[in-house]
Amino acid sequence: MIYLDVFNRDYLNSTPITGIVHPTDLSYLRRMFIFNKDAIENYYQERNFAVKNTHILSRILEHFPTYIQYDTFRYIDYSLDKLKYLAKHFKFTSDIERGIVHPGYFYGNENEEIIIASYELFNVQELTNNWKKAKSVYTLSHNRNDSRLLLPLGSDDGSKSGLCSLMINIPKLAVQYREFNKQQAAHELGNAEDGTMVLNKNHFVIKYVISNMMEDVIDHMLLNKVIDRFYGIETEIPKFKHRFKIFEPTVQIERYVDQTLDVITSKSLDFVNILHNIHLIFKIDASELxxxxxISETNQVKWALFISRLDYMIFLFDVAKNKSTNKHYINDWKRLAKRIERDNRLSGIFSYEVEKDIKEKLYRITQM
Known part of the structure; x- marks a missing residue:
């Protein structure tokens, strides 16, 4: 995205990496959180929990019949046509729809959520072969800073709240759901013999969509811990926990956060290498996350992408030891913030409190 090179994948891949320091407990944390992620996925995929018919993903899937007679590529074309309709119908943000801010369908707790409906290229063969492990809903930002790792089911669980951003790859979700339906059709044929329960879209959502969001939940949680510690914000512990055992390596997390902050506050790093020094679990570091x-960066979707990175821009400015090293990034951000203010693109989208907070942050950027 123009003016946001720090968050541009191609730019990041072409920028030299320097001054990398690995926290002492990184390998241990990766083992523990991979174990936790697998335990959570297995628990929900081995049991037949279901969301309600009113869940936003369930409502989306109502619009996707299986159409067995279509090959996968024709079905993707069909889902792309549906994408335009769904973005308008559900008021999602897309390349042709400005959209609205939604209630906390995923992260609950009176959150407001920006939901981008889009199409990002994916490996079709890999998806059809491994659809149970595929990820079709991506968290671009959330606010949780606890290690209980609750599923983003939209419940008011006491986790830290705020503005969240998500992206739903509609064609990928549709193909994944179609493969699920093919499996259920096969089970239905043999149901009289083996007693296999035939599942529906509400089971699919929790088993294979929401449970597969855990990688993003965990990586953003660790990044949030680093940011919140820098600003002196306390961890907010949810009211609930999983019904099974997961590891919460509190001591190691605290040491990881302290060591990470020590590196990025004491060394004269540019913004890109600050992100490279925030090491994560499933993504290599914060730059990748x-x-x-x-996706197509039209005027309708640019505001949502910008807002999803607003807090990280301010954090990078605040945490950087040498501002002059990053002057070219800062000047770009100022131009973008002033353009968004001038075009008045954010007016009337958010609640009063969130809009006020965003405008204050935009002003901060213009004054950097």
Whole structure:
């Protein structure tokens, strides 16, 4: 995205990496959180929990019949045509729809959520072969800073709240759901013999969509811990926990956060290498996590992408030891913030409190 090179995947890949320091407990944390992620996925995929018919993903899937007679590529074309309709119908943000801000369908707790409906290229063969592990809903930002790792089911669980941003790859979700339906059709044929329960879209949503969001939940949680510690914000512990055992390596997380902050506050790093020094679990580091999706950047969607990175821009400015090293990034951000203010693109989208907070942050950027 123009003016946001720091979050551009191609730019990040071409920028030299320097001054990298690995926290002492990184390998241990990766083992523990991979174990936790697998335990959470297995628990929900081995049991037949279901969301309600009113869940936003369930409502989307109502619009996708299986159409077995279509090959996969024709079905993707069909889903692309549906994407335009769904963005308008559900008021999602897309390359042709400005959209609205939604209630906390995923992260609950009176959150407001920007939901981008889009199409990002994916490996079709890999998806059809491994659809149970595929990720079709991506978290671009959330606010949780606890290690209980609750599923983003939209419940008011006491987690930290705020503005969240998500992207739904509609064609990928549709193909994934179609493969699920093919499996259920096969089960239905043999149901009389083996007693296999035939599942529906509400089971699919929790088993294979929401449970597969955990990688993003975990990586953003660790990044949030680093940011919140820098600003002196306390961890907000949810009211609930999983019904099964997961590891919460509190001591190691605290040491990881302290060591990470020590590096990025004491060394004269540019913004890109600050992100490279915030090491994560499933993404290599924060630069990979915060890279914006490869989607059409029309005026309708630019505001949503910008807002999804607003807090990280301010954090990078605040945490950087040497501002002059990053002057070219800062000047770009100022231009973009002034353009968004001038075009009045954000007026009337958010609640009063969130809009006020965003405008204050935009002003901060213009004054950097």
């Amino acid at each position: 915060l890279a914006l999706p490869d």
